[in-house]
Amino acid sequence: MTxxxxxxxxxxxxxxxxxxxxxxxxxxxxELGLKGWAKNLxxxxxxxxxxxxxxxxxxxxxxxxxxxxxxxxxxxxxxxxEPENCASFEISF
Numbered sequence: 800m801t802x803x804x805x806x807x808x809x810x811x812x813x814x815x816x817x818x819x820x821x822x823x824x825x826x827x828x829x830e831l832g833l834k835g836w837a838k839n840l841x842x843x844x845x846x847x848x849x850x851x852x853x854x855x856x857x858x859x860x861x862x863x864x865x866x867x868x869x870x871x872x873x874x875x876x877x878x879x880x881e882p883e884n885c886a887s888f889e890i891s892f
Contacts, residue, residue, distance in 0.1 A: 803852075804850055804884075806835070806848065806850035806883065807848070807849055807850075807859075807860065807878065807880065808847070808848050808877075808878045808880050809846065809848075809860060809877050810840075810845075810874075812843070812873050812876075813866075813872045813873035814870055814871040814872075815844060815866060815870050816839050816844075820845050821837040824837040824847055825837060825888050825889070827859060828847075828859060828888040829888055831855040831858055831859055832855060833849045833851040833856065833859055833888055834851060834885040834887055835848040835849040835889075836848050836885065836888065836889050837891065838890070847863060848880075849888070850882045850885060860875060860877055
């Protein structure tokens, strides 16, 4: 992990597609000052990649455990990874 920048890849399972999970994650990440992306996966889960301050990423992980009001999160798997040096937080397709 370089220059105090950390990164985590999260796999969020449950009812997380079609409930504005990615857009809500983008809003939350931007409020936390994180960069990265969120995308739907073919298996019905959502993958979130976030990089920035470690405690802010941990806040993002906690947010993902709930998600937006219409989501029903069953599990969040977290893998700490090397930063990709993203420029912003975007929704990937």
